[in-house]
Amino acid sequence: MSGPSTFVPKSAIGRWFESRLPIMGLVHSSFIAFPVPRNLNYMWTFGAILAFMLIAQIITGVVLAMHYVPSATTAFQSISHIMRDVNYGWLMRYMHTNGASLFFLACYIHIFRGLYYGSFKPPRELLWIIGVIIYFLMAATAFLGYVLPWGAMSFAGATVITNLVTAIPFVGTGIAHWLWGGFAVGGPTVNRFFSLHYLLPFIIAAFVGLHVWALHVTGQNNPDGVEVQNVDRDTVPFTPYATMKDIFAVSVWLILYAWLIFFIPNYLLDADNYNIANPLVTPAHVVPEWYLLPFYAILRAIPNKLMGVVALFASIAILAFVPWLDRNPVKSAKYRPAFRFFFWVFVVICVLLGWIGSQEPGDAMTLVARILTVGYFGFFLVIMPILSFAEKTRPIPASIADAVLAKKPVPAE
């Protein structure tokens, strides 16, 4: 699939350039000639959608940073200034805040797709782990960004999350003071969070580069989970096939994005964040943004603070071990009826954990949250290992071409 490019530029200047820096050959082999399994469904367009969202977030973020002033006394007013006085500032800000939500939505679809079709299995373990790192960096970036408007919920969120480190024995409080740049969340905190919020997206971009690189070495997985055997029969070239499909999918995604930006821009935002941060007034109900709610529910489900923090991080870290937890040689859930059932149970568990994360904690809620937390980890630590060996899988097609042909209706005589 990879190896030295066979690309030969048509022009003399192109050949001169290519023999010194083969960047056009890289583009050609990665985005034009790259063989794409011909049975990919629309779930495989989310890579392109995510790349688009990352670029959109960086561009809108760079523009917002030109007008944002990070300090405890100016941050909130500078957002108001962006919304009221900066030309199309409201558009940039609504694109950025709602863009974060759509970035996560696309990312979750992408991750669940990987789980469903076994995209983490050999030879794509590293590709998957790089993806988990990207997701973790995204969560960190989103958290840092959420603090910047310096609203009441920004302050509460920053306080809750940075206080997690105080659970570390002996050195926790010292680390918290070091993170805050003081004895509580305050002006120095918002300033350094801004610095890090600007830095991390570029680190994400670097990991995305590795992600794409690793993908282009192993090639894409596909809905049938059988590897490419014959490039001519099983694949189509990236351009125009995947390019056109990806561009179309991005345009549909843009409709959803535009709906959020222009018609319901405050639907996903917390109203409490339109009140300025006040250390003396904590919002009645502290909740993170929707995309972090399941993890918040897991954190609150554990009675011990340190163990809660451990569970919170374990719930993300466990994804990195999936290639070794699920060792069933059949990749796609299409041919794994039991795994498919438990996969959907897992999806429901994640959604319900998210709902519980948004609710006031109570005895009944905590009990349900604990059961669901056990279910969340049980999927990885119990179901996956057991189904690695105990599942009766359906026969997989001999090749991608066979799978495509099997689906094709026989033309009527």
Place this chain on the structure above:
Amino acid sequence: MIRFDTKALAAAAFALALAGGSALAQETAEQPKPPRESWSFGGTFGTYDKAQLQRGFQVYKEVCSNCHALSIPFRTLGQPGGPQFSEDQVKALAASYQVTNEEPNDKGEIFKRPGTPADIIPRPEAYPNDQAAAAAFGKAPPDMNLLAKARKWERGFPWFVFDALPGLQYQEMGADYIHAIVTGYTHPDDPQWNLYYPGHKIAMPQPITDGAVEYTDGTPKTVDSYSRDVAAFLSWAAEPNLNERRRIGLGAMIFLFVLAGLLYATKKKVWESAH
């Protein structure tokens, strides 16, 4: 062998969520939620009603501004999509306020001067800072510049899903909240009892009564119309770009639907040869 039925699972999950949602709704029945009103700026393509915003500003100026700050520049009152007072009206209005100059004069003294359209509307004279206001009321009256976006309440499942859908979307909770609070003083013997305020004890005593503001355009001088007008005005103050946003949004949507349609046709044509 057990049959793993994904459809039954989905149905069960939905039923569970629905039960959870309605249980929550019952729990909170004692605290009524602000009723959903009809607004000129509601729905998908609604816009602000200029005359209503002007009346709302009058209510703000004559009543609310005695205690509440509204930190927006005077000039925005003349911008399109808002109350859109004329340039001269905005100038005269700004000049009627005394504004503290940012820089001291050449003697080093802080001084006051008549306002200009570029100035932010000054705080209420009676309460130079939040502490002074809190001393009088027990709680500082909030700045009203973002009030209409800073008030929401839990909608519960499944309504919060509907609130996001085209045609059903609900973005006017802040206006409904303000209207509900202003009209919610239903115990005549207790001026601080409010039907819609969480816990019913509100620091703000009943702010307005029928006939308190003289409208000149024939609009009924009732608490109900005052509260509607001021809620509309504060919605504009919190979201001054709504008209422009929706206009651009409509264009963007038409463009994107055409683009997606064309791209789909192209994609189909390209893939025809692959199968």
